[in-house]
Amino acid sequence: MRVVIAEDLALLRDGLIRLLEAHGMQVVEAVDNGPSLLRALLTHRPDVAVVDVRLPPDHTDEGLRTAIEARRQVPGLPVLILSQYVEQLYARELLAAQEGGVGYLLKERVSDVAQFVDAVRRVADGGTAMDPEVVHQLLSKRAHDEPLSRLTAREHEVLTLMAEGRTNAAIAARLSVTLKAVDKHVGNIFLKLGLPASEDDNRRVLAVLAYLEK
Amino acid sequence: MRVVIAEDLALLRDGLIRLLEAHGMQVVEAVDNGPSLLRALLTHRPDVAVVDVRLPPDHTDEGLRTAIEARRQVPGLPVLILSQYVEQLYARELLAAQEGGVGYLLKERVSDVAQFVDAVRRVADGGTAMDPEVVHQLLSKRAHDEPLSRLTAREHEVLTLMAEGRTNAAIAARLSVTLKAVDKHVGNIFLKLGLPASEDDNRRVLAVLAYLEK
DNA sequence: GGGAACCCCAGGGATCACCCTGATCCAGTG
DNA sequence: CACTGGATCAGGGTGATCCCTGGGGTTCCC
Numbered sequence: 402m403r404v405v406i407a408e409d410l411a412l413l414r415d416g417l418i419r420l421l422e423a424h425g426m427q428v429v430e431a432v433d434n435g436p437s438l439l440r441a442l443l444t445h446r447p448d449v450a451v452v453d454v455r456l457p458p459d460h461t462d463e464g465l466r467t468a469i470e471a472r473r474q475v476p477g478l479p480v481l482i483l484s485q486y487v488e489q490l491y492a493r494e495l496l497a498a499q500e501g502g503v504g505y506l507l508k509e510r511v512s513d514v515a516q517f518v519d520a521v522r523r524v525a526d527g528g529t530a531m532d533p534e535v536v537h538q539l540l541s542k543r544a545h546d547e548p549l550s551r552l553t554a555r556e557h558e559v560l561t562l563m564a565e566g567r568t569n570a571a572i573a574a575r576l577s578v579t580l581k582a583v584d585k586h587v588g589n590i591f592l593k594l595g596l597p598a599s600e601d602d603n604r605r606v607l608a609v610l611a612y613l614e615k
Numbered sequence: 616m617r618v619v620i621a622e623d624l625a626l627l628r629d630g631l632i633r634l635l636e637a638h639g640m641q642v643v644e645a646v647d648n649g650p651s652l653l654r655a656l657l658t659h660r661p662d663v664a665v666v667d668v669r670l671p672p673d674h675t676d677e678g679l680r681t682a683i684e685a686r687r688q689v690p691g692l693p694v695l696i697l698s699q700y701v702e703q704l705y706a707r708e709l710l711a712a713q714e715g716g717v718g719y720l721l722k723e724r725v726s727d728v729a730q731f732v733d734a735v736r737r738v739a740d741g742g743t744a745m746d747p748e749v750v751h752q753l754l755s756k757r758a759h760d761e762p763l764s765r766l767t768a769r770e771h772e773v774l775t776l777m778a779e780g781r782t783n784a785a786i787a788a789r790l791s792v793t794l795k796a797v798d799k800h801v802g803n804i805f806l807k808l809g810l811p812a813s814e815d816d817n818r819r820v821l822a823v824l825a826y827l828e829k
Numbered sequence: 830g831g832g833a834a835c836c837c838c839a840g841g842g843a844t845c846a847c848c849c850t851g852a853t854c855c856a857g858t859g
Numbered sequence: 860c861a862c863t864g865g866a867t868c869a870g871g872g873t874g875a876t877c878c879c880t881g882g883g884g885t886t887c888c889c
Contacts, residue, residue: 409723410627410722410723411725411728411731412627412630412631412634412697412722412725412728412731413624413626413627413630413728415630415634415728416627416629416630416631416633416634417626417630419630419633419634420626420630420633421627421865423633452771468719471817488680496617508624508625508626508651509623511624511625512625513625514625514629517625517626517661519734546633553864553865553866554865554867555689555865555866563817563828564820564824566816566817566818566820566821566824567815567817568814568815568816568817568818568845568846569845569846569847570814570815570845571814571815571816578729578866578867578868579867579869580845581867581868581870582866582867582868583845584846584848585844585848585866585867585868586866586867587847588847588848589865591847598847598848600784600785601782601784602780602782602783602785602877603777603780603781603819603820603875603876604780604781604783604818604847605817605820605824605846605847606777606778606819607780609820609823609824610778610780613827619885658839701874767834767835767836768833768835769836771871772833782876783874783876783877784875785876792836792837792838793837793839794875795837795838795839795840796836796837796838797876798834798876798878799837799838800836801876801877802878805877812877812878817845817846819876819877830880830889831888831889832887832888833886833887833889834885834886834887834888835862835884835885835886835887836883836884836888837881837883837884838873838881838883838884839880839881839883840880840881841878841879841880842877842878842879843865843876843877843878843879844875844876844877844878845874845876846873846874846875846876847863847872847873847874847875848871848872848873849870849871849872849873849882850869850870850871851868851869851870852867852868852869853866853867853868853869853887854865854867854868855864855865855866855867856863856864856865857862857864857888858861858862858863859860859861859862
């Protein structure tokens with residue numbers, strides 16, 4: 402079995418080469434950037450490509466985009482994505498393709514190297530190898546249920562000021578309402594963000610974190 | 616040469632084992648978390664330890680802290696830190712020690728595996744192996760002016776947990792101290808971050824914001 | 830030896846944040 | 860018209876947070 406590897410972290414690239422060769426595969430080329438990956442895939446037409454997403458020069462989704470382009474030119478080229486993140490945009494496109502094996506594993510969730518070697522083989526044979534977390538994120542309706550979108554305009558204003566580190570008194574002064582009104586909004590914010598009272602949780606901070614992650 | 620490796624990413628851990636063994640070293644143990652690392656270091660007293668910083672269970676600086684503790688119990692134990700980040704706080708403490716080889720490399724800046732193998736050997740022989748970027752960040756005057764860099768290790772731990780949205784009680788339980796001790800640290804954090812009491816400011820949120828902006 | 834820094838702990842007190850209950854007014858909708 | 864949701868406000872209560880004061884121990888440095 403002939404493999405092309407794309408991984409910019411030298412230590413991991415070396416390790417992957419050693420691992421796959423130790424399992425009887427031939428790594429015909431190992432590259433560290435998008436353009437080299439495309440050239441290697443078109444040149445070698447490997448049995449499978451193991452591709453990191455965030456490659457130079459962009460360090461964003463170069464690996465994914467290159468894989469899609471290569472499969473456009475070599476229909477059915479088996480590709481196993483190995484990444485730290487779920488990159489939604491191009492992942493859907495790659496995984497929706499009908500032809501050829503595809504896989505998407507998260508580096509940090511590969512707990513056993515035999516699992517990884519199996520995945521490489523399965524994809525090369527035309528199968529799939531999906532990390533459940535990737536599946537979950539791609540299929541989740543979560544984007545549409547964004548907790549912050551449940552807030553009224555006023556609640557959102559209050560949360561914005563909370564996230565600036567203002568006290569409730571300062572927020573009341575700013576919005577020309579009483580403390581009681583702010584209290585009420587804050588309670589509603591916690592409710593709508595799904596933050597129940599708990600001994601362990603400082604809910605104000607959690608609400609601010611939710612706001613900052615939007 | 617006998618080596619202990621601490622790295623939680625399975626693929627990289629496997630790769631490091633293969634790489635070092637291919638260069639004539641014996642990997643006597645490879646672990647994936649802080650407590651196992653300490654046990655392995657005390658048990659094996661290796662010629663060198665190759666240590667990732669962010670290990671479970673905390674995923675913050677467990678590797679560094681464990682290395683420091685191991686060197687306290689085994690003076691001069693050579694340690695090569697291999698990390699994605701420059702963790703200022705404990706790095707200074709580790710690198711300031713007089714005895715034994717130490718090194719600090721950044722994973723993404725190891726462009727050549729031979730360079731890495733050389734570094735392992737040099738540290739085992741009592742020398743140093745420093746990534747220039749690490750040196751730059753540790754020696755830069757900016758670090759000293761960073762409010763967060765004024766915090767002690769413990770204060771930084773407390774702030775990290777505050778930034779997760781934990782109550783003081785939860786932080787106390789987590790760190791196995793009383794509420795009073797946490798209260799004190801929180802007060803010191805506000806002082807060192809230059810956050811005076813004010814009618815308008817929720818200082819806890821401001822401290823968390825300062826932390827998140829680092 | 831003495832001082833500084835750090836970590837830990839306690840008693841005690843003030844206040845801010847959160848929450849319960851109840852109420853009013855307004856706009857939109859069926 | 861009745862209902863719902865949103866905004867606002869009030870009285871009252873609890874407790875988490877912050878802070879003051881004081882103390883102990885350890886390590887390091889002058």
